[in-house]
Amino acid sequence: MGRQRSLEVIQQAEWVTIGELVRLTNVRYSTLKFYTEEGMIPFEQAEENLTRRYRRTEAIQRIEEIRQLRLAGHSIPEIAEILRDKQDR
Numbered sequence: 001m002g003r004q005r006s007l008e009v010i011q012q013a014e015w016v017t018i019g020e021l022v023r024l025t026n027v028r029y030s031t032l033k034f035y036t037e038e039g040m041i042p043f044e045q046a047e048e049n050l051t052r053r054y055r056r057t058e059a060i061q062r063i064e065e066i067r068q069l070r071l072a073g074h075s076i077p078e079i080a081e082i083l084r085d086k087q088d089r
Helices: 007-012 018-025 029-037 056-071 076-088
Strands: 052-055
Touching: 007 018, 018 029, 018 052, 018 056, 029 056, 052 056, 056 076
Parallel strands: none
Antiparallel strands: none
């Protein structure tokens, strides 16, 4: 396992890992993994090592959007549908 990047480096990086997203957003790994698997957070997957990577600014914005929708009382299936509809526009 590689050495962790510093928070300063992560905050400037275009691409981050799910573990780095945990550090940036204080959202649990299992929650981010679930959101990813539900198609709620876009990612790219590197062929050579199958590592998922997220565009930092887009992922953080999406996580904040999910957080706001949860606070507004929406269920996960509702949020997934709202995000799909928004993406299709």
